[in-house]
Amino acid sequence: MELKVSISGVRGIYGADLTLKEAVRFAGLFANLVKTRRCALARDTRPSGGIIAGAVSAALMDAGIDVYNLGVAPTPAAFREARKYGAGIIITASHNPLEWNGIKFIVEGRGLFEKELQQMLASAPATGKAPGTEHPATSGYVDEVAALAGAGASKVGIDAGGGAACGYAERLFKKLGMQFASINGVPCVSSRGPDPTADGLADLCSLVTSNKLDLGFALDLDADRLVVVDEKGNKLTPDATLLLCVAHAAELGMKNFVISIDTSVAVDKYVAERGGRVSHSKVGEANVVDKMLETSAEAGGEGSSAGFIMPKFNMCRDGLLAAATIATLDKKTMAGCLSFASQFSQIRTKIAADSSLHAAVIEKLPDALKAESSQLILGDGVKAVIDEDSWVLVRPSNTEHAIRVSVESRTEKAQSLHKKMSEKVQRVYEAAR
Incomplete structure (x- = not known):
């Protein structure tokens, strides 16, 4: 290491x-x-x-x-x-x-x-x-999130994972005037791992369904990452979670958004249908924030991590703000967003690849992908836009000997597109060895 x-x-x-x-x-x-x-x-x-x-x-x-x-x-x-x-x-x-x-x-x-x-x-x-x-020092953060989000009537489950959100999350939903039930709310004590995206969240799902709650929220150890469970105990995709946050921001009158280039086209389409504007940044929280400052954006984030950012409030991914934003969203709007997001599927995987060959692979990929692409976007790996509903993004990992392959398409096409594109990337890598 x-x-x-x-x-x-x-x-x-x-x-x-x-x-x-x-x-x-x-x-x-x-x-x-x-x-x-x-x-x-x-x-x-x-x-x-x-x-x-x-x-x-x-x-x-x-x-x-x-x-x-x-x-x-x-x-x-x-x-x-x-x-x-x-x-x-x-x-x-x-x-x-x-x-x-x-x-x-x-x-x-x-x-x-x-x-x-x-x-x-x-x-x-x-x-x-x-x-x-x-x-x-003490923090007024909970009061400030509650003042921004407003009151709501949702009944929610909270799973802080024994992390830093313990106490904070409970105080927040009490401040919002919502009924809530909590698990893993004692610091350093948890029935699951630190990463809610990689965990089945069985205890939270059971808490939501057995208590007939509207939503469940699981946070990672420092509470910048949020995973949402619906009333049936199903985990939402991170892109759908971000869409819910963006939808509430749009309801508040926000028009100018920034999302990372690996975020679902559902967010672009949703904002455009409401007369808003979306700019795209490189992947990574700091890159999203940089683009937000450049474009004076009001909200946005990363679909791959469900990382919601509202820069005038906080220039970081904010899991508790995202939870409060979603919990106070109109239920009809929420149902519409989830139905809209379900038309698209995102698949994010990685291919083992020695870091010394990453640059060579990325250099050769445009030639391998251009024949079936309507647009190639360079600068953060290679993003090939296939059509208005489909794209592939190939990026070298900064932390592993791996190349990340992200694909999105209409739900019925995503698997076949991912298989096809992963095989292309593998062939380019083998040729570079």
Whole structure:
């Protein structure tokens, strides 16, 4: 293993590649970007979170920065509070296995852009300033989400997975005036794994159906990722979840959206039918936010992760805001959205491929795909638009020896299109070896 460093932050297995020495070093490097000399600090409920947070806080104070410690708090709450202080750090590996941990950096209310990451990595750890001090901090995030979402009448199930949303989610739905039932609501105690997208969520599905609830919401350990269960106990696709959020934003009068290029065409079509405009970004939260700032977008996100972003409120994927947004959506609109989204199927897989050959494969793919494509979009791998309902996106993985293949088409065609395109990518890879 080796430490993963990207605009999403630093991630690794605690005690192996993510050591306290590395945590101190990265906190010292980040200190160079903290112009306000103040920084919010939060963590999720991973076993190693407390000791890493302590090391990071000490390193920041050693660099002359005052630390405002939120303790265990969701990533979106930390992003929201970081706006007050000018910077923030969250100790989290999001949905990764429990032995992992990481450090996510916030400047000016958002994650790092690539140029800022490179600037940080090229610097030396900040030293030599008068020591900073640590202060306990509290968050008004729940009240602010509730004020934005408004009241609702849904009955919901909550599965915080023993993560940072424990307590926060319950307070939010109480504030929204909704009936709710909760499981896995005790920090560090959970009947499922950290990633709700990879889990069957049997306990949440049972909670929803046995209590005749309208919806169920499962969050990952830092609450930036949301999975929704319908009244029948079925998991919604991430693209359908994002569509529900976008639909509510459209009901509020929002017209200008940004979505990542791997998001379902259902979102494009839904917004266009209501007179709105959609711009597309590269895959990745920071890329979506960057495009949102460039286009003054009001909302959007990533279909592949159901990552809803409303930049004036929070410039990150916000699982609790998404849950509140969906729970307060008109039921007729919700049913219409889900029916509309069900016309399209997305398949996202990966092909084992040595990282040293990724560039060669991506370079050759346009020639392999152009004959049956109406449009080729380059710049974030290769996206081949087949027709108005169908596309394939091939991207090299930043974290694995793999090439990711994403396909969408009308439900009855998706499987055959995915098989055909995966075989093409495999042939290009074999030729490059």
